[in-house]
Amino acid sequence: MRGYGRRSDGEVAVDTVRAAFRDECARLGEVLRGLSEADLDRPTDCDPWTVRELLAHVRSGAGRLVDMLAAPAPARAEVDAAGYFGAPKFTPEVDAARIDSGRREARALDGPALVADFDRAWRAADAAVAAAPAGRVVRTRHGDAMSLTEFLRTRVVEVGVHGLDLAAALDREPWLTPGAARVIADLLTGGRPVPPELGWDRLTLIRAATGRADLTDDERAVIDAAGFRWLSFSA
Template identity: 75%
Template sequence: MDGVRTAFRDECARLEEVLRGLAGTDLDRLTPCPPWRVRDLVAHVRTGAGRLVDMLATPAPDRAEVDAAGYFGAAKFTPEVDSARIDSARREARELAGVPEVAADFARAWRATDAAVAAQPAGRLVRTRHGDAMTLTEFLRTRVVEVGVHGLDLAEALDRRPWLTPTAAAVVAHLLTGGRPVPAGLDWDPLTTIRKATGRSDLTDRERTLVDESGLRWLSFGG
């Protein structure tokens, strides 16, 4: 939990810093996650970062049934779920006028989650809105993925270098590869691994061959 919580705090604090420095026009930039603009994607990330507050206010399930890898299954990416996710983020984004409000809203959400997590006993279990029963640590790991990977999308939309923090990069890369090292012959750092594994950077023919020959089957969102 300590390492995952550190990664969550580091990545959220970095995103908060970025948001506070935006210009008003930045919020309307298109992102690589159509039809979302920056304000919509930030609203989506804010919701994800803050979701644990309500989850921790409800009774814990009896036992864990999935881990972080199992959480990212096909049921989370059906057309119906995707449509609801898109519409919800756009509605929430319209409620916030400008950069100060957007940044403050995100700050409140992630800090409330961090405080709620800090108050929990070791081994706390939670149930997600999709019905998954899992440990708090494993669900928080999915929040690091949400903030970190969508941070790459926001950086692209804002024409900035990725700001992914080392602690978050380590958590996300470990999850995407199932803890296995990248194939020999691929000189990938964690950021490159994440970009390649999530389709945010294309594999070359050589890279694809090395991945296939190694038998590495990394986590695929929706797969």
Template identity: 65%
Template sequence: MRTVRAAFRAECGRLERVLRDLDDAALDRPTPCPPWRVRDLVAHVSTGAGRLAGMLAEPAPPRAEVDAPAYFGAAKFSPPVDRDRVEGARRAAREHPGAAAVAAEFGRAWRATDEAVAAAPPGQVVRTRHGDAMTLPEFLRTRVVEVAVHGLDLADALDLPPWLTPAAADTVAGVLTAGAPVPPALGWDALTVLRKATGRLPLTADEHAELTRAGIGRLAFGG
């Protein structure tokens, strides 16, 4: 719990600093997650980063049924779920139209989650909006993945160098490979692991074969 919370705090804090340097014009830039513009993508990340605060206030399920790698299954990216995700982010973006408000809302959201996590038993079970019952640390791992991966998308949209923090890189790699080590023969750094595992960069046939030999499958991870 301590490790994943540190990763969440590090990655959210870094993204918040980036957002505080934006001007209003930057919010209308297109992103690698069409049809979203920067304002929509940040709204999506803010919602995801702040989601645990509300989940921890709900009755806890009796037992966990899903871990972080299993959370990113194909059902999370079905057309109805995608439509709800896209429109939900657009609605949320309209509530915070300026760059200062966008940064402030993201800061409020992730800190609300961090405070709720600090007050909760580390082994508490929560239920996601998709119905998954997960332990608190496992769901928090998915939040690190969301903030880190969409941080790459925002860096691309804003023409900035990617800022993946070391703490988040370790957490995300463990989720995306289901805990299996990335084969050294691939020569991937943490950013390449992220981009390859989430489809932001294509896999070559040789890379796919190497991953298969290592027992690593592609996750159905999207926006």
């Protein structure tokens, strides 16, 4: 995993992350167009959200960069993608507000309208990223100043990881795209290789690191020895 899509200074290239974001959103959109209202009302493991409510949350996250890029740019980045997923941000109050927001937004649109709005939201965000100047810094809803590339990495995580949740709720095989899997795995491991004794592919790594799969004591010991910095994720 080391060195994929990186510039000479070691930073991940924005084009690499943008391509992963675009591909993952497009793939999710293809899946959504075939869903029935009954599918959208299925429960998910992101309790208490249904598929419809989780999709509303993903839609909001995928389109968030439009307003961020329309706002004034902070002077410099202060937090990277790993720091964005810090435990202090995921307080019970923040999680409750996130859950309520997703449920309200889901009630405002029927299935076809919600699917169409997801498509509109991510495409608008992609266009905004394409038009942004090199080195653009944005401010997140948490108040963090981040480089555009680093924040876009968090969007790949949101769409890709919640795609795993949606696949599970719909009884489907995961549709995680190769580019998104690389971006997410690289963030989770800090660009370091996965210890070979684990025998994990990227999908297994992502599931384990985000709480979508249980770890054995032996696996946890190997991970601790490798020095990986597991991130904090909420629903």
